[in-house]
Each structure stands twice: as C-alpha cells, then as structure tokens.
Amino acid sequence: EVQLVESGGGLVQPGGSLRLSCAASGFTFSSYWMHWVRQAPGKGLVWVSRINSDGSSTSYADSVKGRFTISRDNAKNTLYLQMNSLRAEDTAVYYCAREYGFLESDSYYFDYWGQGTLVTVSS
Amino acid sequence: SYELTQPPSVSVSPGQTARITCSGDALPKQYAYWYQQKPGQAPVLVIYKDSERPSGIPERFSGSSSGTTVTLTISGVQAEDEADYYCQSADSSGTFFGGGTKLTVL
Numbered sequence: 001e002v003q004l005v006e007s008g009g010g011l012v013q014p015g016g017s018l019r020l021s022c023a024a025s026g027f028t029f030s031s032y033w034m035h036w037v038r039q040a041p042g043k044g045l046v047w048v049s050r051i052n053s054d055g056s057s058t059s060y061a062d063s064v065k066g067r068f069t070i071s072r073d074n075a076k077n078t079l080y081l082q083m084n085s086l087r088a089e090d091t092a093v094y095y096c097a098r099e100y101g102f103l104e105s106d107s108y109y110f111d112y113w114g115q116g117t118l119v120t121v122s123s
Numbered sequence: 124s125y126e127l128t129q130p131p132s133v134s135v136s137p138g139q140t141a142r143i144t145c146s147g148d149a150l151p152k153q154y155a156y157w158y159q160q161k162p163g164q165a166p167v168l169v170i171y172k173d174s175e176r177p178s179g180i181p182e183r184f185s186g187s188s189s190g191t192t193v194t195l196t197i198s199g200v201q202a203e204d205e206a207d208y209y210c211q212s213a214d215s216s217g218t219f220f221g222g223g224t225k226l227t228v229l
Binding site for chain 1: 153154156158160164165166167168171177207209211212213214215217218219220221222223
C-alpha cells in the first residue's frame with residue numbers, strides 16, 4: 001500500500017525556518033517525481049515545488065523561489081522541503097504528492113497524497 | 124503559466140446531475156484532472172486525462188472536454204458527494220489548479 005506521511009509542521013515566527021519531511025512507503029520511491037502542494041486555511045490548492053526522481057532537477061512556484069528548497073534522500077525514501085524566511089502568507093497545510101506522468105506527453109497528475117502537515121507562521 | 128477558472132459553488136438536490144466546469148486557454152492542448160476534497164482530508168483523484176475514471180471511483184463521476192472547457196459531471200448526486208472539487212493541468216512549465224468549486228447537496 002502506497003503511503004506518504006508528512007511531518008515537521010508547526011508554529012514558527014515570521015522570518016523563521018522549518019523543514020518538512022515526507023516519508024514514503026509501499027512503492028519504489030526513487031522512480032517517481034515528487035511534489036509539494038499547499039493549501040491555506042479555507043483556500044484552494046496551490047502547487048509549491050517539484051523534484052525529479054534522482055533529485056537533480058527542481059522547480060518552484062514564484063511565490064517561494066529563493067526561500068524554499070526541495071530535496072530528497074532516496075536511500076531513506078524521504079522527501080524534504082526546507083522553508084526559510086517564512087511569511088504569514090506561507091501559513092498552510094503542506095501536502096506531499098506523487099506524480100504520475102505519461103510517456104507520450106509532459107502532462108501529469110497526482111495519484112497519491114499524504115495527509116498534510118500544518119505550518120503556521122505567526123508572531 | 125496559465126489560469127484555470129472554476130465556479131466557486133454549485134448546488135444540486137440529491138439524485139440530480141451536477142456539472143462543474145473548468146476553463147483555461149491551455150486545456151485544448153493539455154489533459155485536465157479532477158480531484159475531490161472533503162473537509163480535513165487530502166484530495167482524491169476522480170478523473171484523469173479529461174474523461175478517464177480511476178479504479179474505485181463510482182461510475183456516476185464522468186468527465187468531458189470541449190475546446191477551452193472541461194466538465195466534471197456527477198450523475199445521480201449523493202449526499203456523500205458534497206465536497207470541494209479542483210481541476211488541475213500540467214505541462215513542462217508547471218502545475219496549475221483551478222480555484223475550486225464547492226458542491227453543495229441540498
């Protein structure tokens with residue numbers, strides 16, 4: 001059974017840092033591209049970041065570029081999101097999600113999601 | 124980047140048909156996907172590649188595409204279908220979500 005379990009969320013002051021983790025199990029983690037998606041309280045889903053299967057390629061939403069870093073440890077089956085210079089508007093539930101893509105196109109969707117971890121940025 | 128536009132809310136009575144639209148200029152060129160999200164839960168994929176239904180998703184869920192608009196149709200809506208629904212698309216430039224539609228079952 002595929003499982004994604006996020007951890008590391010909590011209350012942090014503006015300007016602070018936090019590192020989120022996503023422990024994966026039930027599939028060959030090193031074969032999949034992975035993402036972080038966030039959802040502010042009462043708001044919609046927003047894509048945050050993406051990393052390829054071996055960690056050599058990453059991309060970010062403009063809102064977090066230069067502040068957040070996505071990484072992975074395939075030996076530990078774990079995805080990370082290092083969040084620095086946090087702002088109030090980063091307050092959200094952060095989900096990790098597994099990408100399912102197609103050989104014939106660059107389109108993809110998210111076939112498995114974790115349950116999310118809440119990050120609250122407040123003084 | 125591009126935008127995906129959904130109506131904020133749709134209301135239907137039990138047993139009726141609900142239609143939720145998602146519009147975007149890139150949709151003729153890219154597949155659309157639909158997720159259902161209930162309060163306090165992670166999103167669940169209900170439609171992929173515009174109109175394909177994953178295993179385990181009830182047959183009352185279907186998807187269609189026409190030009191710049193994709194539509195999620197829920198036939199014979201049940202109380203348990205009350206949720207937020209999001210469309211999503213993706214290409215080499217990134218991942219994009221619609222703003223979400225709250226489906227209310229009256």
